[in-house]
Amino acid sequence: xxxxxxxxxxxxxxxxxxxxxxxxxxxxxxxxxxxxxxxxxxxxxxxxxxxxxxxxxxxxxxxxxxxxxxxxxxxxxxxxxxxxxxxxxxxxxxxxxxxxxxxxxxxxxxxxxxxxxxxxxxxxxxxxxxxxxxxxxxxxxxxxxxxxxxxxxxxxxxxxxxxxxxxxxxxxxxxxxxxxxxxxxxxxxxxxxxxxxxxxxxxxxxxxxxxxxxxxxxxxxxxxxxxxxxxxxxxxxxxxxxxxxxxxxxxxxxxxxxxxxxxxxxxxxxxxxxxxxxxxxxxxxxxxxxxxxxxxxxxxxxxxxxxxxxxxxxxxxxxxxxxxxxxxxxxxxxxxxxxxxxxxxxxxxxxxxxxxxxxxxxxxxxxxxxxxxxxxxxxxxxxxxxxxxxxxxxxxxxxxxxxxxxxxxxxxxxxxxxxxxxxxxxxxxxxxxxxxxxxxxxxxxxxxxxxxxxxxxxxxxxxxxxxxxxxxxxxxxxxxxxxxxxxxxxxxxxxxxxxxxxxxxxxxxxxxxxxxxxxxxxxxxxxxxxxxxxxxxxxxxxxxxxxxxxxxxxxxxxxxxxxxxxxxxxxxxxxxxxxxxxxxxxxxxxxxxxxxxxxxxxxxxxxxxxxxxxxxxxxxxxxxxxxxxxxxxxxxxxxxxxxxxxxxxxxxxxxxxxxxxxxxxxxxxxxxxxxxxxxxxxxxxxxxxxxxxxxxxxxxxxxxxxxxxxxxxxxxxxxxxxxxxxxxxxxxxxxxxxxxxxxxxxxxxxxxxxxxxxxxxxxxxxxxxxx
Numbered sequence: 001x002x003x004x005x006x007x008x009x010x011x012x013x014x015x016x017x018x019x020x021x022x023x024x025x026x027x028x029x030x031x032x033x034x035x036x037x038x039x040x041x042x043x044x045x046x047x048x049x050x051x052x053x054x055x056x057x058x059x060x061x062x063x064x065x066x067x068x069x070x071x072x073x074x075x076x077x078x079x080x081x082x083x084x085x086x087x088x089x090x091x092x093x094x095x096x097x098x099x100x101x102x103x104x105x106x107x108x109x110x111x112x113x114x115x116x117x118x119x120x121x122x123x124x125x126x127x128x129x130x131x132x133x134x135x136x137x138x139x140x141x142x143x144x145x146x147x148x149x150x151x152x153x154x155x156x157x158x159x160x161x162x163x164x165x166x167x168x169x170x171x172x173x174x175x176x177x178x179x180x181x182x183x184x185x186x187x188x189x190x191x192x193x194x195x196x197x198x199x200x201x202x203x204x205x206x207x208x209x210x211x212x213x214x215x216x217x218x219x220x221x222x223x224x225x226x227x228x229x230x231x232x233x234x235x236x237x238x239x240x241x242x243x244x245x246x247x248x249x250x251x252x253x254x255x256x257x258x259x260x261x262x263x264x265x266x267x268x269x270x271x272x273x274x275x276x277x278x279x280x281x282x283x284x285x286x287x288x289x290x291x292x293x294x295x296x297x298x299x300x301x302x303x304x305x306x307x308x309x310x311x312x313x314x315x316x317x318x319x320x321x322x323x324x325x326x327x328x329x330x331x332x333x334x335x336x337x338x339x340x341x342x343x344x345x346x347x348x349x350x351x352x353x354x355x356x357x358x359x360x361x362x363x364x365x366x367x368x369x370x371x372x373x374x375x376x377x378x379x380x381x382x383x384x385x386x387x388x389x390x391x392x393x394x395x396x397x398x399x400x401x402x403x404x405x406x407x408x409x410x411x412x413x414x415x416x417x418x419x420x421x422x423x424x425x426x427x428x429x430x431x432x433x434x435x436x437x438x439x440x441x442x443x444x445x446x447x448x449x450x451x452x453x454x455x456x457x458x459x460x461x462x463x464x465x466x467x468x469x470x471x472x473x474x475x476x477x478x479x480x481x482x483x484x485x486x487x488x489x490x491x492x493x494x495x496x497x498x499x500x501x502x503x504x505x506x507x508x509x510x511x512x513x514x515x516x517x518x519x520x521x522x523x524x525x526x527x528x529x530x531x532x533x534x535x536x537x538x539x540x541x542x543x544x545x546x547x548x549x550x551x552x553x554x555x556x557x558x559x560x561x562x563x564x565x566x567x568x569x570x571x572x573x574x575x576x577x578x579x580x581x582x583x584x585x586x587x588x589x590x591x592x593x594x595x596x597x598x599x600x601x602x603x604x605x606x607x608x609x610x611x612x613x614x615x616x617x618x619x620x621x622x623x624x625x626x627x628x629x630x631x632x633x634x635x636x637x638x639x640x641x642x643x644x645x646x647x648x649x650x651x652x653x654x655x656x657x658x659x660x661x662x663x664x665x666x667x668x669x670x671x672x673x674x675x676x677x678x679x680x681x682x683x684x685x686x687x688x689x690x691x692x693x694x695x696x697x698x699x700x701x702x703x704x705x706x707x708x709x710x711x712x713x714x715x716x717x718x719x720x721x722x723x724x725x726x727x728x729x730x731x732x733x734x735x736x737x738x739x740x741x742x743x744x745x746x747x748x749x750x751x752x753x754x755x756x757x758x759x760x761x762x763x764x765x766x767x768x769x770x771x
Contacts, residue, residue: 023118064674202220223384565591670696714764
């Protein structure tokens, strides 16, 4: 018998699987479908153990569902656009496409070495024209439906990446990519009107029965629905000039209006300059606005000290007619509500601190929930924290926005038949000055599709989340050059039945994907309005108590593990060491243990010559119990306990080598197949089969065989445990009490004493009450 040699075994079967094209799924509608999807990777150049965990989880599900009789769509691709590739190209003096393609080749090799059952014929690459043509098509769809627009506004600006970031891409006031401190800047930018879908995005969270509750809560909080009143306050200047416009204020606490002692406007509010103009406050207001302009939204909201300036204007409280001053302060933001608040120091800590700091009055007034009934200056409104999605980026390596600017015709969409708008190659990368597209003559200058006159192209590119917000649709029909996907194929495969990825995508990617799906549904391009039925968010892989990173020196290279122990060991360890949603602590000893288990299974099948039926009914019972347990564990993603049960079964086989049936060994091998597919396939062949184990029907258990014939009953004397007995599960009360009374240990406690009564709780215990 030869020793377990994973490098030989794994290479052998990877070649055979590829030659047989075994993982290619057809749109033949012959079986029930199961769409199993892991979040596609950014091609950084090397896999890390977090990748391995993610993909191993997905592969277990894919192989198991295949054996359960499903047509399984299990695709992979590359989220290939983005700043890291452009930054790497600048650093290495190469083109982003060359860098990205090189990284993809490397990572593809690594993925194949892991034996992952991907349908590579459906591979997508978001940086290739055959993909981003349809990302541009999505932009046009949004524009045509009134969901894309351009406006000037304060944006998050990363000075290092020299690009705009969406609010969701700013983490603790730092760029999510490079950790540079983010500044605020005014630019004309393109937006998607995701706020039009705020109510549906919120309400439809209830449809997401298979999503983790923390993720659903994060989305609810991000959307941030609040009900309240919008109240009109009359305004006038120091000179008592009454303004025709009203100051609109949103509040969720209209009952506190009698406690209002001042109003506050965001420094960016257009009324601030208007109110202060011509007053002695004008200069102070201008200086304050200039100061705040250089502050970040994050700093303004977390600063303990609340600064502000009196504008010189006043408002009239519509509830009681009181004159109240209008201030401008940095703690009020233009992006939420109306950019104005009514300050009630007696009921709000922030208002109280500001009033104390600026010597403004604080008064206690009774609450009144009825004052606003049938008032014409009040209306009920619903507000959301969710802001429209800023999609412009001042970078090269992204999908060009399909917009043309013509002096005569204005803003013009690129006709769909002219897509894709391709990225030019004649660009110079310096990393400075924003997008190099504005310096490319071949790209910038074009003709207007309406009048044929001279025109220029939009030089901003689309945020990469545009690419990842619809890629799961493209997998259904990845080679279609006439449309983004065929709706009949979408009807076959969508929604994704199981989506797998990190919890860090709970807001960004998942919210945008839900938005895209709803737009496609409304436009008639999809039959579903939620993309992912079930979501699994896997935990991080850590070592020495910290997340793996090069800076900490605690990175484990997957290639090293595969070279030394084999891909099956890497997969088995990552699945066995911890439940998938929990953090996984790396352990070299546990990796060794996983290898030893696989080697033990290999030796078992090679050394045991199974008989036709087998003799040991105890082993057969264990086989059927294991089938039941492993099946249930896989269904609930309890992969660690499933593997533990397979280890127990292997031990049972070793204890009864001479009585193991061939069928029992086959069932062990089939159950191991989702976790360690190369080893399982090798052993399947050794058991005399010439087909693929993943194409076998998942084993069924016999309900009669999992029933225990015996049970252990504790025996108590006056409530204290004194012994246990093993009895038949069919034994009567009288038989069990009789056996319990004959126990030598029990006899030593009851001999010579009076038995007052015997208490028997079926299947649980016998208790002798004596005196």
